[in-house]
Each structure stands twice: as C-alpha cells, then as structure tokens.
Amino acid sequence: MCTIASGERKGRGAREMVDIETVQKGGPHTTSNALHGRALAWLRQLNAAVLASVVDASSQRRNLILWPFALILGLIAYRILPFEPDAQALSVFCVLLLIALLALRGIRAARDLAQISLLFGFGAVLLPVHGELFGTNMLEVPRYGTYQAKVDAVIFDDGVQQRWIVSDISGDQDWTVPDVRKARVLVRGDQAIAPGDRISARIRFYPVPAPAVPGGYDAQFVSHFDGIGAYGSVLGDLSVVPAHQSGVMDMVNAARRIIGARLVAQLGDRIGGIATALITGDQSRISEEDYDLMASAGIVHVISISGLHLTLVAGTMFASVRFLLSLSQGWSQRWPIKKIAAVAGIATAFSYMLLSGLVIPAVRSTIMLALVFTAIVAGRQALTMRNVAIATIIIILVQPTSVFRASFQLSFAAVIALIAAHELARRGREERDRPAQGKVITLMIDVGTTSIIAGLATLIFTAYHFQQTAPFGVIGNLMAMPVVSFVMMPAALLGTLLVPLGLEAPAYAVLGWSVEIMLWSAGVVRQMSGGFDSSPILAPSALVVALAALGWMAYCRDRIRLAGPFLAVPLIAVFCLERAPDIFIADQSQALAVRNGADIALMAGRNNTFATTIWSERYMTSISDGHEGTRCDAIGCVLHTEHDYTIALVKDASAFAEDCGIAHIVVSRINAPATCAATATLVIDGADLARYGTHVINWHGPDIAPTVRTGVDNPERRWRLGIQ
Template sequence: MCTIAPNERKGWGRAKMVDFPVAKNPGQGRAAGPLAWLVARAAALYAGLRAAIVDAVTQRRNFILFPFAMIAGLIAYRVLPDEPALTSLAVLLGIALVAAWTGRDRALVRETALLAAMFAVGMVLLPVHAALFGTPMLEAPRYGTYTARIEAVTYDDGSQQRWILSDIAGTPDWTVPEIRMARVTVPGSYTVSPGDTLTARIRFYPVPPPAVPGGYDSQFISHFDGIGAYGTAFGDIEIEQGGEGGLARIVKDVRATITARIVAQLGERIGGIAAALVTGDQSRITEEDRELMASAGIAHVIAISGLHLTLVAGTMFACVRFLLSLSHGLAQRFPIKKIAAGAGIATALAYMVISGMVIPAVRSTIMLALIFAAIIAGRQALTMRNVAIAGLAIIVFEPTSVFRASFQLSFAAVIALISAFELARRHREDREHPQRGRALALMLDIATTSVIAGLATLVFSAYHFQQTAPFGVLGNLMVMPIVTFVMMPAALLGTLLLPIGLEALPYAALGWSIEAMLWCAGFVRDLSGGFDPSPILSPLALGVALLALAWLAYFRTRMRVIGPIAAVPLIAFFCLEQAPDIFIADQSQALAVRSGDRVALIAGRNNTFATTIWSERYITVIEDAHPAAGCDSRGCILTTEDGYTIALVKSRDAFDEDCRIADIVVTRLTAPPQCAVAATLVINASDLARHGAHMIDWNGPDLPPTIRTAIDGPSRRWRIQTQ
C-alpha cells in the first residue's frame, strides 16, 4: 500500500511504500469465498494503481499527459454542435492559467490546473489557426478564365496533376471565388514550380462533405489548410515562370530529377515504388500494389514516416561513427558519437525536405532531432518525454493533423514501442538473460516490434481503412530485414551518389529489394486467403484508444498495460457499428436499401464515389439494382423483407399516395408538411443539403429509425452554409 507523506513545500511530497497485506497462500482468498477474493483482488489493484500514480508523479511524468489534454481540447471543440464564442474560449483559457499560477505552491492543484490549461489551449488552437490560415468556403460553383499563382504541386501521375492555387483573379469580378487558395486538377503534365503564374479556364466547385458519418472530412481539413474550393482546369493553360519561390523551386526540381532518374532506371512499376520511398511521390504506385501490400500488413513501407527517417538517419549515424572510429587520433580528440548524431540530424532534415515535408516526415524528423540532440547532450535518447515534446510541436503548428490517420497511427506505434522498451529495460535491470545469437535476436526483435506496433495501431487501421491484416506479423517478419538492411541503405547510398552519376548499382539493389518485398507480400496474401476480419467501428472507438494510449504512456510500472487491456472489452461492447439498412447520398441520386441479406440500389449508379465509399466503410457489397423495387417516372416503392416500405419520390404528384403507404419517404424535392404526419420518417432536399448523406437503421415498427448523418454541426465555420 502507498501513502503520501505531507510536505508543505512540494505539495505532493515523497511517496512512502508500505507493504500491502496479502494472503500467504494463493488459494486463501478463494477459500474464503468468491466475494472475499474479489474484494482482495480489487484492493490489490487499487494499491497497485495508487503506487503507479505516485511513481509517475515523483518521476514528473505529468508532462507526458499535456499533448493528450490538448488533443482532448481539440476533440471537444470539433464535436461542439455550434461555433463557440471566442470570448468564452479566452475566458476558459484565462481561468485555467490563473488557477495554475495561484496553485503553483501546491503540486496537485498546479498539475491539475496545467492539464486544464492544456485542454483549454487545445480548444483555442483551431480558432486561432483558422484566423491565421483559414478561409471562407465556396458555396456555389464558379466558372471563368482566371489568373492565379501556383503554390504547390500535390499530385502528378503523368496524365494529370493537382495544383494549389492562390491570388486568384479574373473578370468579371463576381465570378472570382473569395477564398485564400483552391485545389485544382489539371489534365496532362506540365513543368511548373511554386511561384509560377497560370492563366486558364477553371470551374471551381464547393469542397465536398464526408460521404459517410465519421468519414474523412475534406471540408474540415481544407478550411484550416486555407483551401476553400476544388476545381478543374479546361482547354489551353498558359504558364508564366515566376521569379519567386527560390528554395521551393530548387527543392521541387531536385525531387523531380530524382524521381525521373529512378523511374528511368527501374521502370514505371518498381521505379514508382522506389520514388515513393525516396521523394514521397506515390502517384505512380498502382492500386493493385497498394492492395497487395495492405493485405500483407506492410502498406506502411511505401508511406514515408518514422520508419524511413529512422533507417536513413540511423544508417548515416552508424556509418559516420564507424568511419570516424577507424582513426584512433580522431576518436581520441573528438566526440565522434556526437558528431555522428549531428550528421544524423542533418540527414533527417535533408530527407524530410526531399520527401516533400509531409506531416509524418516532419513529425518523425522532430522526434529524431530530439533523440540525436539527447545524444549530443549526453542524455537518454528514447524517452516518453521526447514523444510528448514532438506531439506538442505538431499539435501546435498543425492541429488538424490530430484528426488524420497518419498522426494517429504513428504516435500510437511510437508510444507503444517506447512503453515496451521501458518495461523491457526495467525487466533487464532486474534479471540476467542468457546471450542469444544475433540472427535469432534480430528475428525476435522484428517479430516483437511488429506485434506491438500492429496491436497499437489496430483500432486506427480498422476505423480508417477497414483493415486489420491478421497476417501482418508474418509479412513484417519477412519484409523488414529487406527494408532495414537493403532497401533503405540502397536508397540512401544511391541518392548520395546521384550527383556524380554513380547511382546505378545502389538503385539496382533498391529495385531488387522492392521486387523481393512484393513477392513476400504476394506469398502472405495467398497464405491468408483474403482473411481480414475487420470490424465496423464508431468514432467513439478512437476516443477509447486515445485514453488507452494516455494510460500506457503515463505509467512506468506494469500497471500501464491495464489501460490497453481494458480498452478491448469497451470497444467490443460499446464501439461497434453495423452496416445501415438504408444508404442515401447527398450529392448524387444513389439510394441503396437492405432487404434480407442483400443491399442493392433502387436509384442512382453503382461504382460512383459515394457507393464505393459505402462499400469500403461498411464492408458491404452493393448490387446494381434491387429486383423487388417498383419504379416509374414518378419514383420507386420497395417493401423490404424486414416489413417496412420505403418510397423514393421524384415527382410532386406522387407525394399524396407515397406518403400514405410508405414508412420511410426519401425525396430530392421539398416534401409537403402533411407527408411527415403520414409517414414514420421523411428525408427531403433540405435535410440532405444541411446534414449530407444519411444512414438509417430500421428498428422495427415500435421504435423510431436510427439516423446517422455525414455532416455534424452544419453551422460550423468549415461548413458550406445553406439557405
């Protein structure tokens, strides 16, 4: 049992460890009865939790909770139904800061107030970010001839490109969208750089909302990134080279040159994957290869992240240190380990720039810079505090990244791996382990790392991608030695030798390693037979996973594993969703209905954006046309096997009859008021315009249907306001 000795100066004081009384005989508690045994177990658990809290506090691990508190604030702001007043947010932040200052002499009050302040900062971050970088959202399509500045090229597959445009101007003035930037798709291939100016005919249109409840929200992300519209360019496009964007232009040209040299040597397929590893350009990777690697649980290999930065910077660190150690004089005069760490930082920064400075690369570079800086300062490198610092930096400068899969996956994996490292280190300090062969140790480390990272990211992968890759451990076990010892060192060496034209041999080894990786992925996929038992998770599952990660990161003792273990039944019992009975698209005519075991369209076309997202999100096959639906020019009627009737009304003449015979009425028109009185549920044009796509569950004749909408908070600043 733990007690805390009072200490007026420190507040928390020192933790005194007192033995908690337990039965000497393991079966003694059970002999006294199940209730007594449960009470004893609960008391022991409470004592262990109390001791773990005291240990964490005395080790000053409350700082580790700061990014989690900020994330909680971001989530709280995100889920509010209406936009909060800035004065309210300012008052909330002020109260938390004053409480932290006034309670600075009492540790418990101070730490609680600081966590509350971090929560308040999280709530304020997005409004501040919107004021600095946000944009109004285009409400209706615009078409005309425009002149704009090219800020970036975000996609290029050789047949089309996507550009980010700013300073948009045109005539007449009323056709010019009043937005900061727009993302425009351009057919063909152009040699452009940031700072160039284009003149072209462009059709701008509003940024689309999510296609499913809880799906990827383009409007939310685009608003805070300053992108207020999407667009498509037509006809002849005039490009005028600008004199600005010096560094950006150089970086773009370097990336384009490296990509072209790699593809020229290795071909479109293998070269496309190699270019993704070096420059981050994934536009040449085919969907077949993406699905192949995803099925084997190795899709993370082609997305530049902490794995790639660590391997490249770590390889440079090891090579520089080894080469310097060959000279006895240098090793005696200079701190070669610190010099090698400096080279690792420089390599990580260069790789981050060449890879396009995507968020995962930036996040990983910050983390690596902290690790190498700790080596230079003579401090311990792998600590949870460094993870917290990196998290705080990313959250402050890119708060919307918290809602993206890449942030969630990478930080979950890093937190789990460092937690395992801390537990293993404490275990090694307590016991002596026999020496194992290096090859066996390597295989065990890869398998252990794969299992830990896979379990840590399981919820996020299942939610965002509907993939769990149960054979991912085998896939990583086969592929990671290739990636670690051949692929990334070859990519690094080839890129370093590219300026002098000696990259052929390293890039050839890179190509061989990619072919070996694809073969391993094919072997794992064939072995699994397509088995992937992915659940359909609700957004609440992400909140439970966040709490489990905070618990895992905060504690140092074995008590830390209780959080992730407890998250499993919570998600299993409270966070699972089922595929809806009715799917209604907001921006197309698609309407799909479940009748018995089949889901089929009664309106609209299949294989569109909406139906594809529905199939992927809910792991459901949507058939082309429902055979039991009766349709004519006025609408469609379907009586399902579950006993309810749904009507799709296309003509105003059909409202009177269909509203009387149908339980659920769907229309793209404005339904008359009497229709809502006759039918159980009516979804009309205003509902679809305000709340987006609708997913409906039929709960029987005695309970109202459950409705889930894609647009939450239709009045928020990032939503397109409707009349």
C-alpha cells in the same frame, strides 16, 4: 498464559473449520459471499497498485507526458461541439484556468490538475486561432470562368493527371472569382509545372464535399483549416508562366523531379514508381494492385515516408559517420565522434524531410529524431516518452488538424507502444541478465516483436479508418523488414547522395532488386493469408477509448500500464461497435441504396460513384445495381422490403399525397410538405440533405423509431458551407 494461548489457537482453528464447513454446506448464498469478498479484496489490491503507479509516475515528473493528451482532448471537445463557441467565452475560459493554475501552484496535486485543465482549454482554442490565421471561407456554389493563379504545390502526378494547390486566384470578372485563400484543382495530362509558376486557364470551381458516411473523412473540416476553400478542374488548355527558380524549395522540387525521372528511367514505371515513393514520397505511380498487395501483407507502411524511413536513413548516416571517424584513433580521442555523428543524423533527417515534400508524417518524425539526436549531443537518454510528448506538442501546435488524420494516429500509437515496451524491457534487464543469442536470431526476434507491438497498438485505428486488418502482417514484416532495413533504405540513401555525380546507377539497381524482393514477399504472404480480414465497424468513440488507453500506457512506468490496452478491448467491443445501416441516401448524387439480404442494392442512382464506393468500403459489403423489389413510374419509386417496411422515393411533388400515406420512410430531393411527416414514420427531403448531407438509416421495426445518422453532424460550424 500458555494454556490460554493454546486454547485461543484451538478456538480459532475450530472457528476456521466451522467457516469452511459453512462455505461448503451453506449453499449458493454463502459461496456468493465468499466470491464477493475475494472480488473486493482483488479490487482493493488493484486500486492500491494503480494509486502506487500514479504516485510513482508523478514523482518521476512524467506529467509532461500527459500534456499532448490534454491538448488532443481539447481539440476533440472543440471539434464535436454542435455550435461554434464564442471567441470571447473561450478566452475567458482560458484566463480562468490560468488564474486557477497560479492560485494553486503551491499545492502539487491541485497544480498538476490545473496544468492539465489549462492545456485542455488551450487545445479547445487552438483550432479557432489556427482558423483565424490560416483558415478560409468555403465556396458554396460552383463558379466557372477564366482565372489566373499561382501554383503552391503539386500533390499528385501519375503522368496521366495532376492535382495542384493554387492560391492568389484572380479573374477578368471579379464576381466569378471564388472568395477562398487556396483551392485544389485537377489537371489532365502531364504538365511541366513547378511550385511558384503562374497559370491561366478555364477552371470550374465547386464546393468541397461533405463526408460520404457518418464519422468518415471530413474534407471540409481539414480543408478549411488548411486554407483550401474549393476544389476545381481545369477545362481545356492552359498557359504557364514559369517562376524564377531561386529559393531553397525550388531547388528541392527540382531535385525531386530529377530523382524521380532517373529512378523511372532506370527501373521502369512499376519498380521505379515504388522507389520514387520511398525517396520523394510521391506515390502517384504506384498501381492500385501493388498497393493492395502490400496492404494485404501488412507492409504497405513501407511506401509511406514516416518514422521508419527517417530512422533508417538518419540512423544509417549516424552509424556510418561514427564508424568512419572511429577508424582514426587520433580523431576518436580528440573529437566527440558520437556527437558529430548525431549532428550528421540531424542534417540527414532534415534533408530527407525536405526531399519528401514536407509531408506531415515526415515532419513529425523529423522533429522526433531531432530530439533524439539532440539528447545524444547533450549526453542525455535519447529514447524517452518525454521526447515523444515534446514532439507531439510541436506537431499539434503547427498542424492541429493532423490529430484527426489516420497517419498521425497510427504513428502516435505505434511510437508510444514501442517506447513503452522499450521502457519495460530496460527495467526487466536491470532485474535479470539477458541470455546471449546469435545476431540473426536476435534480429528476427526484434523485428517480430516490433511488428507485433506496432500492429497491436495501431489495430483499433486501422480497423476504424480502413475496416481492414492483415492477419499475417507479422510474417510479412519478418520477411520484408530485414531487406528494407539493411538493403533498401541504405541503397536509397547512397544512390541519392551520388545523384549529383551521376554515379547513382549501381546503388539504384540494388534498390530496385530490394523492391522486387519486397513485392515477392508480399505475394507469398498474400497467398498464405488469402488477403484482408474484415474488422467490426467501429464508432468514433472507439478512438477516444484507444486514446485513453495510450495515455495510461504512456504515463505509468510499471506493468500496470498494460491494463489500459487490456481494458480498452472489452470496452470497445461492448460500447463502440456500429451496426451496418439498412438505407443509404447520398447528398451529392441520386444514389439511394437499401439492404437486400446480406448485401446492398440500389433503389435509384448509378453504381461505382464516389458515394457508393465509400459505402462499400466503409461497411464492407457489395452494392448491386438494382433492387429487384423496386417499382417505379415517372414521379417516384416504391419498395416494400423483406424487413416489412416500405420506402418511397418521391421525384415529383404530385407523388407526396399518395406516397406519404403508404410508406414508412419517404425520401425526396425536393422539399416535402409538412403534412407528410404526420403520416410517414420518417421523412428526409431536400432541405435535410442540403443541411446534413448523406443520411444512413437503421430500421428497428414498426414500434421503435428508426436510427438516423448523418454525414454532417454539426452544420453550424465555421468549416461548413455558408458559415462565415
């Protein structure tokens, strides 16, 4: 037997040597087979690791973490539908999902899938329900007249002009009154106004504009679900009837005005305006130059009240109360000082939320902090992904349109990434001891790590919404965040608490010095980096890929969670990039722009309008005043471009006969005859612009049809003009 075994071993060794020689001498085909085998083995290992990670997450009851993602996908599905779904059909869909959930409740895997499907269906019906409760009709044509209205909120005030949200609109002639729930109006001058006051003035109301670029900010969508059905401008003088100031919000608004006035009076317009933004959320006094300066250094998030500010203020109160109570041995032994400090943190967070004007990021962060401090009171772990999921679900239920806003996406991504990093670090510490380091070094490492993680997590969303990245943002945060964390926000908290006593001046002086240090740091970083780096133009599908990567990173517990972000980058790079358009056609103005080399030049219309500004920012290109190749007369213009196609702008119907025969692309703000489409490659006329809004076109040559994208991709939805 030993001889046989030895012979078998020798035989196997010989066969292995033959296999090696075959691989070495067998040529490309054999090598390819070997690589193919290794790839299959690696895929099997990856599949096993993914399956094990999913099983582990499910066994740890982390399915709740996927609930907000299911709701968000349902919201997205409803948003991108080309038609308005029937309410009864949506109701039946949800009922069927609920029946399936009840029927499959005994099978765990099927039950979990049914839960996610049910939440997806609930997300799909959430916006229609929200629209029925809080939505409004959309104004179709301008209205002029003298109107009376109630001021609900002052959302902008820079001392030169203000923007108000008004409701309960009435007028002397009922037929001129816009049939909308609320409207946003622009008022010139520094008006003494407060929420609840009633005004009487001549106002011009006009429709809410459609998106200026495909995939851009959709004011009609957001405004409809917020109850804002029209924009307007106050013409001439107005009369104000002050409301009786008695409610909590009236007192809060009065406090906001007092704090802002004292900050500006003590620190000046520039520094006081930034300090006011930190405390009350009012950014109207921040100059565009200072905003761009901080943005280029990657620290513009400091002036927008969000989780950072709520955490610093509430955390400072928590630490201060706990420290003061611990000074007495008797108190620390008789009372649960940590829980008392947590209650103080909750109260501080809610007070700061009210003082900030109830902006959505502050509300979202307050909910999250309340969950964290409540966990401390209950003796549970505070920083968990489940708390993030619960806070997100609450926000989605209260304000479902916030999912489509940049502030929600940025904070959502950053919080998930930071909590995921915290979970990985905690598991790592359980496996090995962390070496002792100095406090300063630890602080710098933590600030830098936090900045890198948050910056990477929000990179896709920043690139999509703002087309900009700050390459030296980590350095900017390393320089500014210690000052913000340990000087600026504690001074802001202390000064605000001392305002009722009139003793805020020293604390606000420290606050002003810290703002100056932050601006100086931003200037240093800007000189180092040279400003912004432009990013690729991302399609909306990039946000869906990023959402899927965040969901995977949030759900899994081990290092396989990092596969989501790593796979998202090549997917976005291959499938989610857009090419800058060759032609831009505005719907609300006369602007028509055509590519001219590396830049864009106007063929018609004025520069520096709303549309041209958005085009320039979105596609990161300059727009010059006139295209040198344009030939115009009284009835139209013609341009033969360097890419060998001709575009005609028809201003009078008499020009269609000639221009439709010579031009590849015909653009007109009047309706074109049906015969024009038979000769021209592409015709965009007044009916198209009225229905689909802004058009952008990519030319691919004479043998391939041009690509046309529009600002309004779903004209039949309830938030579009004329749709009830």
